[in-house]
Amino acid sequence: MRELNKEQILNICYGATFLGSGGGGPFKTGQNLVGPLSTTHGLLGLSTAVESLIEKSLGDGNTAIVQTVDEVSDTDGLTAMVAFMGSPDAMLKFDSIDPAIAAFDKLNEQFDNNIGHVIPVEVGGLNSIVPILVAAQKGIPVIDADGAGRAVPSLTMTTFSVADVPSNPAILAKSADFGTSIFVSTAAEVEAFARPVLAVFGEEAGLAMWVMDKALLDQAVPIRDTLQLAENVGAILTSSAGKPAEETINAILQMLSASGLAADIVFSGIMQTPETKTQGGFDFSTVTLRNENNDEVWIYVQNENLLVWNPQTTTAMITAPDSICYLCVKEDGSVIPFSNADIEPLGIIGQKAYTIGITARSQLQTGTILNSFKKSLADFGFRVPYRPFPQ
């Protein structure tokens, strides 16, 4: 068990945005970036919204406590997943964790207020931070693990779903008196219910579900220590100013390798304006990077990055479930992470960007999760075999 200070939470936000593979909620969640901050983050821009969320959650003497799965005890209560669900664009306007608190409270009520821990659904700029802040406000610990070790397009692509953690009830809420408690059998059915209702919530809502005792938690989250990994990666990023970008990127690759994750640069080039291409009857949302030789890669996006296409060789360079992560090099050499929702608001267009590939964790390379990603790729018209990156 350890306590997180504000700087560590900000580091997690940086690292989780990188690990989120283009999704997981936007890094920039406020309307304006603040100028230089009076922290060791130096000249890096940080969202006023994330700043104020952290201030608000930790300001009243609340502390953010992290526990490992091994430290969880049933005597401290059950564990529940808490997150934000919605469109990344809608989440840009996100300025309060109240919807997640409301979803948690309603779920807790249905379990006789016996929920004593929260856990993230995925790793992402928002969805790693939200459970930390909910935990701090509720005075309970957040568990250092999640359902995917990256951000994922669907609840079905998580180890919670694979472990058949009961999906009933699942709470979707905006506030204590605006939400719905879904009673269905599977994560796929929760998705089917939640997606059409998100419009009523303005495309973003708090989500709380998957209540587990210690034994079920143990089984449901084989992917662990992901908040710690995000914090370690974030610490490299937030101290990157004034260093050569290559040094920062190599440090990140080494950090990932030390955590047992194979990673490498896929491509680097100048970020072009994202566009929607129609090809073969499909609508592709694509992000293009172009290098000094005018070589391009096209990144296919469904909230998260699903595939990097090399149009010169007409081959896929990397596909989901492998992570396809973004970094942007600023003029002072500092390196910042971003998600697809950040590209326009953070002014990434015209800047030098890297895509870093990370081999999927073994739990994502098999069974229903792999098939779920294959289905997402097929929706784009890609029916390619999965070959772990780097090959």
Next chain:
Amino acid sequence: MRELNKEQILNICYGATFLGSGGGGPFKTGQNLVGPLSTTHGLLGLSTAVESLIEKSLGDGNTAIVQTVDEVSDTDGLTAMVAFMGSPDAMLKFDSIDPAIAAFDKLNEQFDNNIGHVIPVEVGGLNSIVPILVAAQKGIPVIDADGAGRAVPSLTMTTFSVADVPSNPAILAKSADFGTSIFVSTAAEVEAFARPVLAVFGEEAGLAMWVMDKALLDQAVPIRDTLQLAENVGAILTSSAGKPAEETINAILQMLSASGLAADIVFSGIMQTPETKTQGGFDFSTVTLRNENNDEVWIYVQNENLLVWNPQTTTAMITAPDSICYLCVKEDGSVIPFSNADIEPLGIIGQKAYTIGITARSQLQTGTILNSFKKSLADFGFRVPYRPFPQ
């Protein structure tokens, strides 16, 4: 308190279909009409589905008990509204009240199993029958009253909504493990949540909400004895074979008048194939009747009939909230009711049909209910003042 036999329930189905004003769920809910029945209904066709629903609900020695509002006692428990919600076309495939039972059970569970009565939301071919059968299966009485005295397009057009009966929780369900418990503040918000989710249910679901004690019930349902009225009207219809149609229709008008409802024939003519017309940027679903002089009326439909237009004089002959009810004269002189969803499956096209106007009850002629109907009419492009029919 009185017990309903099967024939009385069938009479209610006939009368409620007429009073439903084109909506309230289809009269024909099965795939095929059965032939002559061994009842006093003679040669009238009846839905196999409604027949088998009644058989199933009353078959196990269950009895259908009706109570007046005055007979309700808090010692027998609370009262809850139970209904079907969805598209009339989807309800044509309706063959089980299990979704309504599931919604009732989930609601009852949240009130410590203290719901001792059910009440219909509206008067309609399905929504008058469903609470009777739910009550019979649950061994509790159904209350002889409802929220509108007719069928209405929206939950906001009911006296439950006007009386601010708490809308939280509202259960929408298909079965015990497929549904959602909506927690919001108003009937309008329940509608906003429920409509987009209906697609997940195949466009029809059981709905249970509006839990009331005796004092609140008293206030919330000023419109009463509507099951009795439907039964009385239905008894005239089911004994209409072999009589002149005019005699049957006059008997109905007299029955309505004796109940304090002003009513008259609006128009009669041959039913044309219903169509969708686009005019002034609006899509109108319209039903046309044409008489022997080639005069036409166009009936504008949003589930329920909202307005009868006379294209010869370019005037509205009757508008909602007044009821615009359908009758069809068969070759043997028997008169049957129908809803808009029944027009094609029941073979009404090419038959002689009547529209009967009934002046709206006073509770529908004012405030939010009147405004709600005016908004529905405005959605069709009609901004006409409401003048009660017959003028």
